[in-house]
Amino acid sequence: MSSSLSQTLNKIEPADKDIIELAHKRQDSLTKPRGSLGKLEDVSVRIAGMRRCITSTSDNSAIVVMAADHGVAEEGISAYPQEVTRQMVFPFLSGCAAVNVFARHVGARVVVVDMGVIGGFEPHPLLECQSIGFGTANMAKGPAMTLKQATDAIEAGIAVIEDQIAKGLDIVGTGDMGIGNTTAASAICAAITGRPVAEVTGKGTGIDDKQLLHKIAVIERALDINHPDGKDGIDVLSKVGGFEIGGLAGVILGAAANRIPVVIDGFISGAAALIAYKLSPLVKDYLVASHLSEERGHRVMLNYMELTPLLDLGMRLGEGTGAALGISLVEASVKILREMKTFDEAGVSDKGAEG
Amino acid sequence: MSSSLSQTLNKIEPADKDIIELAHKRQDSLTKPRGSLGKLEDVSVRIAGMRRCITSTSDNSAIVVMAADHGVAEEGISAYPQEVTRQMVFPFLSGCAAVNVFARHVGARVVVVDMGVIGGFEPHPLLECQSIGFGTANMAKGPAMTLKQATDAIEAGIAVIEDQIAKGLDIVGTGDMGIGNTTAASAICAAITGRPVAEVTGKGTGIDDKQLLHKIAVIERALDINHPDGKDGIDVLSKVGGFEIGGLAGVILGAAANRIPVVIDGFISGAAALIAYKLSPLVKDYLVASHLSEERGHRVMLNYMELTPLLDLGMRLGEGTGAALGISLVEASVKILREMKTFDEAGVSDKGAEG
Numbered sequence: 272m273s274s275s276l277s278q279t280l281n282k283i284e285p286a287d288k289d290i291i292e293l294a295h296k297r298q299d300s301l302t303k304p305r306g307s308l309g310k311l312e313d314v315s316v317r318i319a320g321m322r323r324c325i326t327s328t329s330d331n332s333a334i335v336v337m338a339a340d341h342g343v344a345e346e347g348i349s350a351y352p353q354e355v356t357r358q359m360v361f362p363f364l365s366g367c368a369a370v371n372v373f374a375r376h377v378g379a380r381v382v383v384v385d386m387g388v389i390g391g392f393e394p395h396p397l398l399e400c401q402s403i404g405f406g407t408a409n410m411a412k413g414p415a416m417t418l419k420q421a422t423d424a425i426e427a428g429i430a431v432i433e434d435q436i437a438k439g440l441d442i443v444g445t446g447d448m449g450i451g452n453t454t455a456a457s458a459i460c461a462a463i464t465g466r467p468v469a470e471v472t473g474k475g476t477g478i479d480d481k482q483l484l485h486k487i488a489v490i491e492r493a494l495d496i497n498h499p500d501g502k503d504g505i506d507v508l509s510k511v512g513g514f515e516i517g518g519l520a521g522v523i524l525g526a527a528a529n530r531i532p533v534v535i536d537g538f539i540s541g542a543a544a545l546i547a548y549k550l551s552p553l554v555k556d557y558l559v560a561s562h563l564s565e566e567r568g569h570r571v572m573l574n575y576m577e578l579t580p581l582l583d584l585g586m587r588l589g590e591g592t593g594a595a596l597g598i599s600l601v602e603a604s605v606k607i608l609r610e611m612k613t614f615d616e617a618g619v620s621d622k623g624a625e626g
Numbered sequence: 627m628s629s630s631l632s633q634t635l636n637k638i639e640p641a642d643k644d645i646i647e648l649a650h651k652r653q654d655s656l657t658k659p660r661g662s663l664g665k666l667e668d669v670s671v672r673i674a675g676m677r678r679c680i681t682s683t684s685d686n687s688a689i690v691v692m693a694a695d696h697g698v699a700e701e702g703i704s705a706y707p708q709e710v711t712r713q714m715v716f717p718f719l720s721g722c723a724a725v726n727v728f729a730r731h732v733g734a735r736v737v738v739v740d741m742g743v744i745g746g747f748e749p750h751p752l753l754e755c756q757s758i759g760f761g762t763a764n765m766a767k768g769p770a771m772t773l774k775q776a777t778d779a780i781e782a783g784i785a786v787i788e789d790q791i792a793k794g795l796d797i798v799g800t801g802d803m804g805i806g807n808t809t810a811a812s813a814i815c816a817a818i819t820g821r822p823v824a825e826v827t828g829k830g831t832g833i834d835d836k837q838l839l840h841k842i843a844v845i846e847r848a849l850d851i852n853h854p855d856g857k858d859g860i861d862v863l864s865k866v867g868g869f870e871i872g873g874l875a876g877v878i879l880g881a882a883a884n885r886i887p888v889v890i891d892g893f894i895s896g897a898a899a900l901i902a903y904k905l906s907p908l909v910k911d912y913l914v915a916s917h918l919s920e921e922r923g924h925r926v927m928l929n930y931m932e933l934t935p936l937l938d939l940g941m942r943l944g945e946g947t948g949a950a951l952g953i954s955l956v957e958a959s960v961k962i963l964r965e966m967k968t969f970d971e972a973g974v975s976d977k978g979a980e981g
Binding site: 302304307373585596602 | 732936940
């Protein structure tokens, strides 16, 4: 029996400041100029604070990839046909999509979850079914989902992450698949951050300038019709969200409640993080931004949550590809704390020891 | 018997443009929006061009860490005492320095080479001795080394890389250790790029503003006294270089001659790349810039060689730490070409297939 949303929210505590301080001290004593590993030092001490351990291990890592369809796809806002959502689940399961390649490379397992793909799937040993429905409704015509579906999606995500924790989990990455989901993510971003739609809407999988103007108009219409309350994560999710975005918000909340670092992927995972953050600002302590997406609006999301991305490789694929690469960097940073020696231990003269 | 410098220079050929074109086509056919993996797609096709194979493997990777002392240290331009060069070789050998941690993390072997540390070392199974002398002379008073020593250092690097290639090598990273070597690297950068010393000189391991002005003055004096010819890599190396910088230039040239990708680390490796580039501009085709160092002047070097760094993590440690992380990203990019399926193979609809 997995935890409810309210149980999960109640369980989330801030990262441990004392452990962060200890980790800082250890970083400063290791055989390298202080601060010379830059952002990786910052990440390593944050992980210590999340996990309550300055020399934590990261043997078990997973990337949760959630797929769902979006009713707004009927407005013609994507470069790809809607059936691609369903079609891409099969490469995820057979291990030949980009996220599988990167996950193998960094030693993370991939957990594929159907959160609401049109038509559903035959049972498959590697596919978790948590489907909330065969795609959301078209947010340009009314709410994308009911309030109950929004809570159900988040609680499904909590169930998924609690199951993974039971199997052994030290760090988790988030990933997504859903034709039309940059439209939902932009709407969430505009609703929560208050920025203009045009400023947080990009070309997704590769639409042209004219299609972009259309996409912006569709999102503006969805916000006008639904007037989501930007202070209420559940309301925003139900009005303009997606089932996979709700599921990922649940993964984030459930991980934070269990002191597991969450490496968020790009724009869609950022929208899920925004939803989670509105439900509990404390989740921020457990979030690591893997990369800055090429998708316009991602920086707005990260700035809103005061997160600094590790990578900036011009990526805009989603699936958890950025999260996989980010997990590897986080693990590298933690290994520095665990495996390096101090100046004293190594018999190396520290700065200024000359005189 | 390893190759001479002239043999090596003669052997370097440009990357294969036809293979690059084939690799581009494959990237564009894989199940992801075209270009959605950003810089990693660019890297993957470049590696294909270097290795003459669009699905190359990268099972064998190494990071060559070269250490040497610098006579200019007596001018008081570093935050650390000179003996730290020697002291740090022991953590490299026992596997507990930062580069060892990152190398283990990415599955690369570390090759430690004494290119000219004061005092030398007892024989050690993991330490290669290629020492050109017990540190360079003080470049602020005259040439850092003779022209013969400069050529010897480069040829020693060629010998090191040829030995590694014989052991099996698909990709190599460069790393350094040498108190005072940011001073040498800044001098090389100014001499070759023609930029003012103040613009390419930074705080190295962590000197203060006043010490930085002193460091700049020392470098300006060294350039005034030695007037290195910026068009002649050997001349620059001999006047203001270091033994480890010469050795790394040899590693770069030898790798390029054998079609092995070279992932260059930060500022010191950048100086070695500049020397190699002046000796053969074709080496550029085999260089991947792992990261942008915090050290001022690194961007000037990369721009001069038209290289784009993969990472920007605020790192400034050297040792090959950035190269290790870069190797992992390069390997990930190559695996995309090798392990992902095309739209056709995976039965996924391509962009615009709807109508």
